[in-house]
Amino acid sequence: MMQIGLPLETWSDDPPPEKIVGYISVESAKSVFNDEEHSLEGPLDAYYAPKDLRDTVRRDLEGTGFEILAESQLGLSVSAPPQAYEELTGGSVVTKERLQYAEENCIRYVTHVDIVGDKQPAALGVARTKSDSTKIDGVVLEKPRMFNAVFPSPVPPNTSKFHLRVPDDVAFLLHAKPAHQAGQRGKGVLVAMPDSGQYRHPFFTAHGYHLKTPITVVPGTSRSKDPVGHGSGESANIFAVAPECVLQAIRASNDSGDLVGAVAAFLKAKELNPRIITNSWGGDGPFPPAGSPDASDLAFAAEIKDAIAQNILVIFSAGNGQFSVEPQVPGVLAAGGVFVTPSGSLTASNYSSGYKSPWFDGVNVPTVSGLVGMLPRAQYLMLPIPPGCMIDKDESHPDLPDDPTTDGTTGNDGWALFSGTSAAAPQLAGAAAVLIGAKPNLTPPQVIQALTATAIDVVTGHCNPRFNSPAGVGPDLATGAGLINVAAALNFVQNNF
Amino acid sequence: MANDYIELFLKWAPGANQADVESWLKQHQLSSAKMIEGLLLSGTKAAIENAFSVSLDNLQPPAELPVPSELKPHVASITLPKPRSYYP
Numbered sequence: 001m002m003q004i005g006l007p008l009e010t011w012s013d014d015p016p017p018e019k020i021v022g023y024i025s026v027e028s029a030k031s032v033f034n035d036e037e038h039s040l041e042g043p044l045d046a047y048y049a050p051k052d053l054r055d056t057v058r059r060d061l062e063g064t065g066f067e068i069l070a071e072s073q074l075g076l077s078v079s080a081p082p083q084a085y086e087e088l089t090g091g092s093v094v095t096k097e098r099l100q101y102a103e104e105n106c107i108r109y110v111t112h113v114d115i116v117g118d119k120q121p122a123a124l125g126v127a128r129t130k131s132d133s134t135k136i137d138g139v140v141l142e143k144p145r146m147f148n149a150v151f152p153s154p155v156p157p158n159t160s161k162f163h164l165r166v167p168d169d170v171a172f173l174l175h176a177k178p179a180h181q182a183g184q185r186g187k188g189v190l191v192a193m194p195d196s197g198q199y200r201h202p203f204f205t206a207h208g209y210h211l212k213t214p215i216t217v218v219p220g221t222s223r224s225k226d227p228v229g230h231g232s233g234e235s236a237n238i239f240a241v242a243p244e245c246v247l248q249a250i251r252a253s254n255d256s257g258d259l260v261g262a263v264a265a266f267l268k269a270k271e272l273n274p275r276i277i278t279n280s281w282g283g284d285g286p287f288p289p290a291g292s293p294d295a296s297d298l299a300f301a302a303e304i305k306d307a308i309a310q311n312i313l314v315i316f317s318a319g320n321g322q323f324s325v326e327p328q329v330p331g332v333l334a335a336g337g338v339f340v341t342p343s344g345s346l347t348a349s350n351y352s353s354g355y356k357s358p359w360f361d362g363v364n365v366p367t368v369s370g371l372v373g374m375l376p377r378a379q380y381l382m383l384p385i386p387p388g389c390m391i392d393k394d395e396s397h398p399d400l401p402d403d404p405t406t407d408g409t410t411g412n413d414g415w416a417l418f419s420g421t422s423a424a425a426p427q428l429a430g431a432a433a434v435l436i437g438a439k440p441n442l443t444p445p446q447v448i449q450a451l452t453a454t455a456i457d458v459v460t461g462h463c464n465p466r467f468n469s470p471a472g473v474g475p476d477l478a479t480g481a482g483l484i485n486v487a488a489a490l491n492f493v494q495n496n497f
Numbered sequence: 498m499a500n501d502y503i504e505l506f507l508k509w510a511p512g513a514n515q516a517d518v519e520s521w522l523k524q525h526q527l528s529s530a531k532m533i534e535g536l537l538l539s540g541t542k543a544a545i546e547n548a549f550s551v552s553l554d555n556l557q558p559p560a561e562l563p564v565p566s567e568l569k570p571h572v573a574s575i576t577l578p579k580p581r582s583y584y585p
Contacts, residue, residue, distance in 0.1 A: 118532060195583070199573075233585075254502055259581050260503065264504060280583060281583045283580065283582075284582045294559045294579075296578035296579065297578075299508065299532060299576070302533040302534055306533050324581075380584075391585065420584045425550065451515040
């Protein structure tokens with residue numbers, strides 16, 4: 001159980017709990033606490049304590065602050081404050097952090113309670129009494145103790161790499177804060193998100209965000225798991241912009257994390273009749289394409305158009321260099337990327353796709369943009385994910401030869417730096433939720449009109465080199481209409497619809 | 498099925514008897530959901546290979562699967578779509 005640079009055991013800053021549950025072994029012919037005893041060979045009778053001895057020990061313990069929880073022929077299960085254990089053993093009750101497998105199959109420090117002192121054994125959580133007259137041959141403290149800690153932390157870790165935090169930085173840069181201050185936070189607007197799954201990270205709990213119980217469409221998979229971390233992390237972008245919306249996550253991944261149920265998840269999303277479906281995924285194919293969309297592309301495009309016809313706003317990521325049918329479907333809000341530099345200037349993200357649709361007349365991808373990082377890895381937003389998931393591990397390691405750096409977090413801390421147009425789509429979903437929350441009768445075309453008419457024009461940079469479309473004055477193929485401005489879009493719908 | 502789930506698109510032929518097709522799919526351990534132009538089929542790799550007498554390992558998606566003779570009057574095409582992935 002080794003992690004690079006981390007000792008197996010370290011001291012804890014947590015105080016001992018007010019009550020400690022433990023086990024008291026009563027003296028008998030043989031003892032597992034004897035240094036020569038290393039197995040339980042032979043009949044167990046030799047370890048049984050005589051009843052009169054157990055009764056004596058019980059009375060003595062009850063008289064010194066112990067509560068008896070249960071009794072067997074070998075000993076007693078007890079509960080007592082740390083001081084009672086210290087009085088019994090002559091040692092000191094302390095807490096220690098030990099590295100071990102914990103929840104979500106991740107290795108982390110877990111808080112244990114131990115009794116230390118000159119005559120105490122080295123084994124963690126094991127103690128001897130200070131006097132032989134107690135008729136007790138050993139004390140064992142309950143393990144492990146996971147008190148006084150929420151894991152993973154709801155607060156993002158610090159890292160030296162330039163990045164933005166959710167919710168505040170994203171809300172600030174997309175001008176969502178004035179809308180929030182005006183009372184428009186997307187209250188009750190249902191957003192469906194087919195993706196890798198949704199882990200109920202303490203970040204979401206701490207902020208009071210409304211996550212409906214996730215749904216899974218791949219048989220045999222757990223609705224509460226997200227093996228990749230993509231859905232969990234990117235969903236934080238929705239709440240950054242619309243903190244009072246309602247998220248219905250739909251897991252479309254198998255246990256390996258592959259996105260095998262995307263179409264089924266999209267159909268399930270439609271069934272739920274949400275106001276918005278946000279999709280941070282798609283396919284890829286040659287650009288320019290050799291011919292028309294294939295039959296499977298058209299079949300799925302028909303489903304997307306049907307959702308829009310049902311008054312559902314459908315958002316798809318433009319892609320991170322990919323070329324795919326989904327963001328090109330007429331009526332879809334295609335999410336591109338704008339990078340806000342450390343000095344606050346705006347430039348087109350060279351990570352995001354941008355092109356004129358060769359398949360659908362008059363369609364440009366993207367429509368408008370959210371916040372997206374730059375090549376090589378777009379490590380830009382600190383997002384909450386399941387500890388030890390694929391993204392947690394991947395982003396905390398170099399991606400050679402393209403990127404020798406890491407995101408500065410550990411591979412099992414439940415946080416990672418990433419973005420992509422996967423982040424832009426849920427940001428746009430949050431913006432749309434704010435508008436729909438303010439004006440519930442808005443149609444998808446009206447939402448798109450408001451977001452594009454009020455976007456901040458981005459005039460520098462190029463999109464992904466595969467397409468290499470330049471940003472310029474007015475709408476362009478690099479960022480669409482530019483970076484969304486939630487407050488301005490809200491003002492637009494309040495004045496025009 | 499958690500690691501072995503595959504989706505296919507089925508497109509109806511004109512005048513298809515949809516109930517017959519859905520019954521055939523059920524017999525072959527395949528699930529179906531209605532789409533605008535047909536059905537979304539799903540099942541394990543083994544069930545799909547058995548139902549359509551193909552080896553999926555030999556196909557480069559998007560790829561059309563052979564339509565079994567029992568389904569030919571009702572089904573125009575069965576397609577294995579391109580794989581989709583996240584855009585982080």
